[in-house]
Amino acid sequence: MAMMPKRVKFRKVQKGRIRGNATRGNYVAFGDYGLQALEPIRLSAEAIEAGRMTASRATKGGGKLFIRVFPHKSVTSIPAETRMGKGKGEVEFWAAVIKPGTILYELAGVTEEQARAAFARVAYKMPVNCRFVTRRPTF
Amino acid sequence: MDGPPGITITSQECPGPPRASRSVMAEAVSISVEPRDPAKNKGTGSRVSRKLRAAGRIPAILYGHKQANIPLSISHEDVWTLVKKGNHLAQLRIGNTTEMALIRNVQWDHLGRDIIHLDFYRVSAHERIKTEVSVVLHGIPEGVAEGGVLDQPVHSITVSCEATAIPASIKVEVGHLQLNQVLHAKDITLPTGVALEVDPDTVLAHIVSKQAVAEPTGTEGAVTQPEIIGRKEKKEEV
Numbered sequence: 199m200a201m202m203p204k205r206v207k208f209r210k211v212q213k214g215r216i217r218g219n220a221t222r223g224n225y226v227a228f229g230d231y232g233l234q235a236l237e238p239i240r241l242s243a244e245a246i247e248a249g250r251m252t253a254s255r256a257t258k259g260g261g262k263l264f265i266r267v268f269p270h271k272s273v274t275s276i277p278a279e280t281r282m283g284k285g286k287g288e289v290e291f292w293a294a295v296i297k298p299g300t301i302l303y304e305l306a307g308v309t310e311e312q313a314r315a316a317f318a319r320v321a322y323k324m325p326v327n328c329r330f331v332t333r334r335p336t337f
Numbered sequence: 338m339d340g341p342p343g344i345t346i347t348s349q350e351c352p353g354p355p356r357a358s359r360s361v362m363a364e365a366v367s368i369s370v371e372p373r374d375p376a377k378n379k380g381t382g383s384r385v386s387r388k389l390r391a392a393g394r395i396p397a398i399l400y401g402h403k404q405a406n407i408p409l410s411i412s413h414e415d416v417w418t419l420v421k422k423g424n425h426l427a428q429l430r431i432g433n434t435t436e437m438a439l440i441r442n443v444q445w446d447h448l449g450r451d452i453i454h455l456d457f458y459r460v461s462a463h464e465r466i467k468t469e470v471s472v473v474l475h476g477i478p479e480g481v482a483e484g485g486v487l488d489q490p491v492h493s494i495t496v497s498c499e500a501t502a503i504p505a506s507i508k509v510e511v512g513h514l515q516l517n518q519v520l521h522a523k524d525i526t527l528p529t530g531v532a533l534e535v536d537p538d539t540v541l542a543h544i545v546s547k548q549a550v551a552e553p554t555g556t557e558g559a560v561t562q563p564e565i566i567g568r569k570e571k572k573e574e575v
Contacts, residue, residue, distance in 0.1 A: 205564045219447035230489075234448065259547045262488055289562070299447035307486040334449060335423055336471040336493040337440045 200243035201269055202292040210274055210286050216240070220299035226333045228264045229304030231313035237326040240293035241302070243269040249320045253303060256316035261308035266301045267294040302328065365426040365437060365501070368415040370397065372431060373408040380408040386454070395452055399429065399438055401459035407431065409457075416452055425468055425503045429457065437462060439500065460500040467534055469493045470504050472541055476512030480544030485516040488545050494522060495534040502530050511542050519543040 216238035226232040233249075235241075246267060253263050269292035276287035296302070303320060305313045314330055321328040373380025373389075373396070386396040394410040409431070419427060419440065429436045438457035446453050460466055471493045478487050494507070509525050523537035 202561075203563045205566050207566045209562070209565055221447065224447055225445070225449055236448070260486055262486060262545075297447075299449070307488060329448075331449060333492065334443075334445065335420055336469050337425060337443050 200247045200292070202243055203268075203270060206272075209289060210272055214271075214295070216295055216297060218297060220297040223266055223301055224299035226301060226304055226331055227266075229262065229306035230333060231306075231308075231310065231317065232266075232301045232304045232331045233317045233320055233324075233328050234331045235296045235300045235302055235324070235326050235328055236298055238298055239296050239326045240271065240273065241267060241269070241296050241325070242273075243292045243294075245323065245325060246294065246302075248323045249303060252320050252323050253305065253316050256319050257305065257308055257312060261312070262306045264304040264306070266304060267296060269294045271295055296326070301331070364424070365428045366419055366422060366424050367428040367430060367435075368411060368419065369430045370409045370411050370415075373410055390453065395455060397455035397457060399431075399436065399457040399459065401438075402461075404459065411455065416455065420452065423471070423505045425470075425505075426460075426500060427457065437500065439466060439468065439503075462499075462501050464500050465497055466500050466503075467495055467497045468503055470496050471506045473506045473508045474511045474542055475508050476510050478511050478514035478542075478544050480514050480516035480518060483516045484547055485544040486547055487511065487514075487542060489542050490540050491522075494539065494541075496527065496531050497534050498528075498531040502528070504528055504531060509541060514542065514544050516544050516546070 224234070246265060246269065250263065250265060257263070271293050272289045273291050273293050274287040275290040302324070303317070305316060308316070310332075317328075317330050321330075371394075373385065377385055389396050389410050393413050395413060395416050397409045397411050399407040399409055409429070420443070425440055427438055427440065429438050437460055439460045440455060441458040442454075442456035443452055444454040445451065472489070472491065474487070474489060478485070481487055496504070496507075498504075504527075507525065507527070509520065511520060514520060519540055520542040521537065522533055522535055522539040522541055525541065527533060
């Protein structure tokens, strides 16, 4: 089932704008390989779940998958052919706000070839351009 | 020991062959650096740094040992030579003088493609310092053949050693690890003169059971709403 917060202070929030680049969550922190978003987008919980399932199936349950993003933001919509006004629409889905550079998923315990193959499939499911990344050197 | 949900990991002492760990000492790379022009805003600031990057140079700073900070610039190629070799130590040639320095911090751009700034910390050759060294696991564990997954919770550890004896990485052999076995920091053999500066019980590697792939269930699509914090439930009227 798609992810969503368990508790929120406000059910509906303002739309906002995705500005700038990722200054956090933009490097491989837990696994060995990662999938990095190159464009800003509101990534729906369904898309995150689709990527998770694709990665799990591609690695056949092997390795360890880390999901680095969470859909904290609710997105509302009003039904078609509705007159203007009458307040904000109902929550349609939950989304994660993604800035360029954000790491979406990480994989550990698999070879680079396996990780590349798995993330190529996941990237196909994603609504943004993504790239495969590895850990940065330690200093 | 607690593991991922649904998986019980029993902490065991690792029997079998001694933990072979190898490390290669990184030699200091000699690079030529230029002090920044002090006439332009003391050579510092984002505007100066941006212009340097546009000219193919990377801004850096040298500090430490209670001496004056020196803003520097390094050629792009020299920085990548340093980074690709995994060197912690560098011999900086500034005009006629040479200073030995440790790479203290590396700043990357948002995509992690380019280095945008470097911090160098002055060190003496035989000064004892603390630094982060990456842990590289070698071999395919026996537990993986039994259906386990190799998990590496920690990718680098803090060690203390002489500045000229910093290992480029610590290579740890994990081929003997069985399912549910754990390799701690205290189990590895460090090179002479290198001491561990982290908790000896830090888990470097363990073999966990494979997680079952969660298939979509029939409840998918059922819309549930999160609980609203602070909202009192309406009392039903009698």
